[in-house]
Amino acid sequence: MRVLFSIFLGFMRVLGIQLIKSGARPHEVPYYGLCDYSPQTIASWLRDYRREGFEGLKPKRRSDRGRPRALSPELQEQLLALRQEERSCPASVFYEQLVAKGVILPDAVSYATIYRFLKSRGLLGREMRREPERKRFAYDTVNTLWQGDVAAGPYLRVGNKKVATFLFAFIDDCSRLVTFAQFFTSEKFESLKVVFKEAILRRGIPQMVYVDNGKIYRSEQLQLACAALGIALINTKPYDPQSKGKIERFFLTVRQRFLPLVKDEHLKSLDNLNRSFWQWLEEDYHRQVHSALGMSPLDKFMSQFSQVKMVSDPAVLEPLFFKREERRVHHDATISINKRLFEVPPQFIGNRVEVRFDPEKLERVLIFVAGKEVAVAQPVALSVNARAKRESKLSFASLQGGGQN
Incomplete structure (x- = not known):
């Protein structure tokens, strides 16, 4: 037992040294440039990946998404009252007035927080739109x-x-x-x-791919496909x-x-x-x-x-663009997609699985569990099932205990 414990401690010590070395140097992140990450951050990513695979690295939504955490309910009511008095004042000037009056502290509440709060309530006022400063640019390397x-x-x-x-x-x-x-x-x-x-x-x-802000360019299918290929997907600002x-x-x-x-x-x-x-x-x-x-x-x-980095296996590309949804497997080992039934292995009966498919064709339906492909669902042919021979027949006599021995 002591030997196993010593081996485990040695493994963890080596892993810790590797994480410290990895976190000690900056990393080149597409579009964002050089970024520094602590060993604790890298360790948490590794832990999430080992536990859930690629799905574990996807951003988690905040439970209080859409609500400003820096603004208490009392402060929000005060801001609304003050904004009604200065309705036409630009948001930037309104923020400066709040700081000057001591209503907020600039270290505790940023201008971006106030701006988002006013925007969510439709209280930005009439502000002159500033045209962004533009500089011509071109990358030196193809496919950047x-x-x-x-x-x-x-x-x-x-x-x-x-x-x-x-x-x-x-x-x-x-x-x-x-x-x-x-x-x-x-x-x-x-x-x-x-x-x-x-x-x-x-x-x-x-x-990197720089695209419009339209619905199809913000779709989950495109985002997941780009992430799987290591492509940074960047959306432009609306109307720009x-x-x-x-x-x-x-x-x-x-x-x-x-x-x-x-x-x-x-x-x-x-x-x-x-x-x-x-x-x-x-x-x-x-x-x-x-x-x-x-x-x-x-x-x-x-x-x-x-x-140029080419795709090694073109067959792998198509499933990356599949739509992803969750389904519960019925008691007859089937799932329903777009009003069509598909058969899955019986060991998944009663469980929730992830299905990936092309909604335009439904030629292939892949079954994933914990981020890994485990099966390919087959379309149910009701006419074939109706003609299929059963291994045993139901005996009414045997149910009544009157069958012959």
Whole structure:
């Protein structure tokens, strides 16, 4: 027993030394730069990962989310009363008045806390919107940052109807190469998923992705897929298209150089439109010398291709974009997804499991427990089950005790 205890203490001592060494040096965090973490923080992350896997590292929501912890109920009532007296005063000036009057202490209550409190109550007042200072930037390495967005495309002429199209695209910040783009007739997440997945398969995995603040770009499916691939997903501020200057400039190029070339036969179907667009993209846009680069986007990207991190197994990519939900397994070892029944192994009867699936297709339904894939659910074929032979038949006589011995 003493020997085992000594071995355990030695293991913990080595682990502690490794954590101290790891915490003693700064770590490069995508988009945020160098960050310092204490050994206790790293140890807690390791403990959470060992206990729950990747799911244990996901941020936990505060139990008091949405309520300012620095403001007591009494102080909130006082702030509301004072704000009614200074309704048109800018929030910054109102905060300074609170500090000057001794209502709050700047070390205890920050301006951001007061601003969020006033905003939640609709009491910000009429404030002049300040335009953010903008500085032009460009990364020196390909696949460091991609910008993504969607733009309105031309109308298709299907019979007597006009059908709107939307161009989803991602562009590499360094080379201006369009990693992938495609026209769709829908603005839903499925369109975004197709383009983003194809861009990764063709051009590799970026370190960061800078996208709009729209619903599909804030979806849990996109966030989890990026996290699994080690991609930092960054959303722009609402109503700030200027922050994505390179993708917006590409859309302008499409309107100026591609759309004038579109003919009636290209607008008869979505396939015709995309084929003509992809031909223009590869033969024109990617091969034109860019004034800021001194070379074409394709040449710039290929000059650093040795640094590109490609996907090792394309089959692994699709499940990363699956929707994730919880289900309780019924007594007949089935679960229901979008009004369809699927069979799961009987050992999960009565338990809650995580299901991952593509809601548009439902071709594969994966079963996860504690963050690990444990089974693939199979669709229930009721007609087959009705014809299946049972191993034993129910005997009424045996139930009554009148069966023959």
